[in-house]
Amino acid sequence: MSKLNPQQQAAVKAIDHPLLVLAGAGSGKTRVITEKIAYLVKQGLPARHIAAVTFTNKAAREMKTRVSKLLDNNQQRGLRVSTFHSLGLDILRAESKTLGYKAGITLFDEQDKHTLLRNLISHGAKDCDIDNIDSYARQIGQWKNAFVTPEQSITLAAATEYPAANLYVDYTRSLKAYNAVDFDDLILLPVLLFQQHPAILEKWQNKIRYLLVDEYQDTNITQYQLVRLIAGNLGRFTVVGDDDQSIYAWRGAQPENLAQLQKDYARLQVIKLEQNYRSTGRILKVANQLIANNPHAFEKRLWSELGYGDALRVLSHKDELIEAQQIVSEIIHHKFKTGGNYQDYAILYRGNHQSRLFEKGLRENNIPYFISGSTSFFAYSEIKDILGYLRLFVNQDDDAAFLRVINTPKREIGPTTLEKLGAYANERHISLFAACTEFGLSQKLSEKAMQRLAKFRDWTLDTADRIDRGDTFAVIEHFIDQIGYSQYLQEESKTKEAADRKLKNVYELVEWLKRIADKETDGQKPLAEIVAKIMLMDIMERNQEDEISDQVSLMTLHAAKGLEFPHVFLIGIEENILPHQNSIETDNIEEERRLAYVGITRAQRTCTFSYCTHRRRYGEIAECEPSRFLSELPEDDLEWVNKKQLAPEVIKERGKASLAHLKTMLS
DNA sequence: TAGAGGTTACTTTTT
């Protein structure tokens, strides 16, 4: 703790008041949290009574690593460092009975949610149009994030939202029938539980006697409720946040929660961290000037002692192919010239699809790279299949899992049968699996179809039973053989290589599950717990033991928050990309500006912007304009390289013109 | 019932 600056020290030692730390980018906020955990333990609060909550798995991982350097194993025992969602899942699993859930709660991912909504709509949900399914899904999520229950949504909904509110009611009932919850429920249900059962709340308050929250500006209404409930009236918490880095409004984040704390906790202490330990003065100057265009609830001014540094460069390219090639070759040359490492470079972008050409370019030049947050391991169809079976063994009422696996591999149970089964189950408000055995169904289906369903049902129950009784993993390996999954992959895949790769993934999944089961509990951890938990994990956790090697990082701006790199390339800095087209249309530029701010402040030594004058979009070549954000930056600190397609003044004028144009269009 | 072939909407960001 010797090397902390006075503000950081004050933040670590402030344990008698609820504490809000306003921490600018690169001001050492993770350090404050980890040091504070160590400090609390050394002050005599056992680690099992401390919980630190973050938003991403990556941040939680980082925090754990750093705490482990400050405390020995004994001192850390029982410490909770997890994402909000993972904490919610722990609470739900522990209290499932009170909430009316059976053991073996299933977690639905976005795709499962989509499938369920689709089924509800096609089975006649009131006034719902299948074409609007995405907007219903989003609306339901927004209600959950804003702590609006289905009943309240019916009352509150505007006329246009009424179908979604009805669907929300049906959806909630179905989830309950399937003994399932979705991501948003992991926060919403614990809050409801705590509100309705003070004794349970007290139990958890006693467990978690000090709460630390990272990236507090990203909390939504429901998450804030959870924080308040756990922290209690005494306000035993430290939250750390930066309103300039709020980039999750689209999923309900309320940066106003920062100001709300002052209203809710009169004794709240506020400490600002303004010294930046990451970037050059010039990078900070540019970032500060950009973000000055946004309104601010809290004033803060970042400064650095790391020297003024190089100008930030702006590259212009003919199209996105040249952009990728040019930047890849810049990285090669720069690394050669400076004798640095590949891991010193990061390529950051607005949308995942932008990584493609860069991947190709890096691969062709044999440059090691790592893409974070792209297709997750769990998005692979073979992984979803096997997990689907496991989910069904754990919880037969999991309709999403049932639908996933019922005819994979083929069991001659096709759409017609499933349609009738679905209609029947829907009518009765029971799960598909439960419907399989019903007499009423046999009137609507052929005997053959009934037999096939019964066979699958018996097999599932039998396998689930054997998992319960004994050697979980022997049963799992056996069932994969038994259903002929390997053969199925051979038939389904276009090439033998693809089939082999998929099979390898399947075995990797099984090995991974074994490792998780072994951890802490010597293989005794129930499959139900593993299956639920696994849905919240990300690809990095799978590769935990792979050593970090020297590779260029590629990721979205969202994924980059909290990280830092010596050399940062911000690509596709164009109108309609950053700011994103949808944000322009909804006049929501401020969050996009914060996103750009987050990107710039990742850079330690150099920061390079890049835009294209032409780009393929939906297969058509379209003209592109440099982002308006470039025109908001101090000219003296920018160096425009390549052919300047547009002078900065022109961009500025155009930016103003397009803004004015937009405003007239909207008014 | 399965699979081929045609059509369409889409690309924001995550647990």
Added chain:
DNA sequence: GTAACCTCTA
């Protein structure tokens, strides 16, 4: 340009 979705035929 493409993935997911839908319709038609064997």
